[in-house]
Amino acid sequence: MLNNSLLHPEEARKMIRKNQWNRPTAGMCNGYTQANLVILPKDLAFEFLLFCQRNPKSCPVLDVTEPGSPVPALAAPSADLRSDLPSYRVYRNGILTDEVQDIHPYWTDDMTGFLIGCSFSFEQALMQNKIPVRHIQENRNVPMYKTSISCTKAGRFEGPMVVSMRPIPEKDVVRAVQVTSRFPSVHGAPVHIGDPSSIGIESIDAPDFGDSVTINEGEVPVFWACGVTPQAVVMNIKPELVITHSPGHMFITNWTDEEFGVL
Template sequence: MVVLEKARCNMKESEKIRRKIRDGEFVGQTSGVAPGYAQANLVVLPKKYAFDFLLFIQRNPKPCPLLEVTDVGSPYTKQVADNADLRTDIPKYRVYEKGKLVDEPIDITSYWNDDLVAFLLGCSFSFEWALLEAGIPVRHIEANRNVPMYITNIQTNPAGVFHGPLVVSMRSIPYDLVVKATNITARFPSVHGAPVHIGYPELIGIYNLNKPDYGDPPIIKENDIPVFWACGVTPQAVAVNSKIDFMITHSPGHMFVTDLKNQDFALF
């Protein structure tokens, strides 16, 4: 027991949270978890869809910035974390069959097979530390909530079988800090970068901010402006729209915590 405790003490914070997730000790949303470490979206597909999806993310880098692709049949990471297990190291998953959500498990070992390929995509949770360091409030972190996410009327660039709407995450920013927030997040193109839309949500097909398609309702204070970033949940909306035979993703807001540092994603 003493040896085990010492081993845990020597772990990175990212490794500690993954161990807690694997052991069922943590099942919540991950915004603000393991400060300093980048987080990632997950997409798992049968091999027959892998090339089409690579083409899709190449054509849609804002919502789908690629961090890693696993070997066919392997659930283990090599680049974003040392041999983490994508079947167990995410707090909650979603399983889609023919475009329909059929399960939301906390472990996908029973679904895994040797024909699957996993993709890890950048996540906007990874630039939130930079906003906080600059004195820009992140309302959902303050309230310990999940970020609100919305399906828009903006269409992604199709590729093969994949086509569908862009999903955005929203953060309400004090009006006098919107330009600052835009400039800060523009430094992080590998985790969605600058906003895709500011204000006037109805122009992108969002008519009720209090009813997000994913995540929790927003907290919007006086003089806040809604600011929208491309979101890695986009493949889930695309899976529904494209009626993909089989797809596994993270549950929105329940991300994979990598061993990469947030600051390493800044271009300047």
């Protein structure tokens, strides 16, 4: 049986392009950086880049394509953002209208793609420190929640921060903060630890995106800023057309996680 955690990104993207992998990418290509995706028309690109610059915790930009080009020249110059993610979401006027495995039919010559850091990239470091990653253990998608934390507005872009959650044993919380702080380009340290209601999450068992996971006795919910934030913003501001990854279904870059780690 193929061990997907040991795949090289080129091999993984080839599988995805052939529709041989249509599940979340957590645990795939361990050691390589994964990225969220936002594709929007050129006339929105500067405002979105400014939004990312003002909200680096939620939207750390890793690469931006040339207008009209589907190739992330820095992250993976042989890749095609129209086919190399397992699943995409198409939003029209803020409404999710399609969820597809290929976006060639939606692509136009004025589109710009943004790759945004993903917290899947620091999960290998957590596991190397013997800190459990529950959604990988349970073969589920990471739970993600809209919060009451407002992003800093930029042009037309405004809305709530989305966070991902991982239950961490109490004894490991400090170490989890230390480990993830080394990776500011993929969300870095948590934004909240403990009571979900303090950041506007009404039910920890009902995530807005992804799947619920088991929280065992003696574990604390820990929340990291999440690259699904742009999807919440898109639903809030309702642009004519925006394409994103489906939550948990990431783009796998050629970069290693350690290239983004800091000592």
